[in-house]
Amino acid sequence: MNINNIKKQFPIFNNKVHNNDLVYLDSANSSQKPQMVVDRIYDFYTKEFSNVGRSVHYLAVAATNLYENTRIMMQKYINAKDPNEIVFTKGATEAINLVANTFGQKFLREGDEILLTELEHHSNYVPWHYLRKLKGVKINFAEINNDGEITIESIEKSITPKTKMIAITHLSNVTGAILPIKEITSLAHSKNIPILIDGCQGAPHLKLDMQDIDCDFYAISCHKMYGPTGLGVLYAKKKWLDTLPPYQGGGGMIREVKKEGISFGDLPNKYEAGTMATAQVIAFGESIKFLNQIGIENIEKHESELTKYGEEVLRKNNSVKLVGNPKNKGSVLSFTLDGIHAHDIATILDEDGVAIRAGHHCCQILHDKLGLSATARASLGVYNTKDDLDKLNESIYKCKKIFDR
């Protein structure tokens, strides 16, 4: 795998940031886009544009086929059983809201419990929080261990006879911990509890097989997978999409509308009300092609080597404290520096063209638990190199120099 050739496919790297080459270490936030994805959006709007699933003219039929083709590509990419198990949403956030809303409506009653973990991103907590007021449900949090991991024991300990849903992240966007989701799913199912996986950080970096994992729901953010913004995917087992009520009402999701009542359309239309993010869906097909061309196993290997290298380099830097030390770790390096706030670090690094994120990364529960108000985070993508991590380290030394003068 030649990273330079891969990097060349990303036009953003042709630009300078403060007169420096861009060292992009914020892929957990959002990944950069390869030229083929950008081109696909342009081509669709300039040559092929039409709304999908409605009109019968040439362009409409062609656009509908392209749109549905991405659904099939995604089904294959994550090895779902049926293309109708792929629902397009405006993001992973909407995917989780969809499940929380419809599952909550139909199945949850006062006193029922939802089990999350302390690692969850706000997007896998806030949608469930609404059910506290709406339904009187209780939310429990499985606790992390000292390494910033969630073990199967921690989940098992937190399950009660009232647990009606388990919703957990696949890969922590702060500590990088990869959760044993297959084992947790099997534990949940042994107790008849459905499970949702927040796959925002899992899907761009790890090989996915829905039939093997056997989870009920898996939420995906396309813009973190080298795809366009404004798009997410909800994988849900067909039995759930058949059983749960529709989420939003509108055009495209109905079968028959009368003054007296309405009947809803079949899958996948039932959950795709209104005009969808058509160009994004079609362009996302190119993201899947891009990932397939490199091979997710190769991406996993490259990013895992880089993460180890990054940990090594940062550990040698005495002022750096890494946040979390999970045995099974994704390509996220969160850290703090003695006496320098994360936002000051991010501003100083930015001057060197090094783009990282600083703050609580939408994980306030976790930061409270860790006793940190903010952390700095370098996160990796397929285009990163060891050189990028060396530059990160050099810039960190510069922070110390500025602050210690």
Add this chain to the structure above:
Amino acid sequence: MDLKELYQEIILDHGKNPRNLRKTENFNKDAKGHNPLCGDKVHIFLKIDENKNISDISFEGSGCAISMASASIMTDLMKEKKEKEVKELIEDFLKMIKESPEMKTKIISENEKTKLMSLSGVKQYPMRVKCATLAWHTLTSAMNNSQEETNTEKFD
């Protein structure tokens, strides 16, 4: 852009060793401020005497060097000021941070103005302006004895 301008010695000094970082005993006004974007938090305590003078001002909180330095320099300057003067200073400071090249107020000395102007480096860093203004917006809330937490997202 020059980082040395943003992180001037005076800012690093106040950022690392903030003055008035404590809680005023028997405070009679206070307010909390929060910058949701980055998690900076500040809680300002005021003791205003019968003549409407600020007899003591202090703060608690955590945040980046800019936000801590801003709160530190601000609280230093506000001591013994009249309520009216405090309002004028806040207005003048916020104007300087956003648009004006200098401070117009005559309440404080040129030397003190220079101290405040050291925070003007954030003008080059739009995402960091809120770090510099958090304490000032929160002071306004404290003066009004507003129970609602100041949220920098509400100000531009």
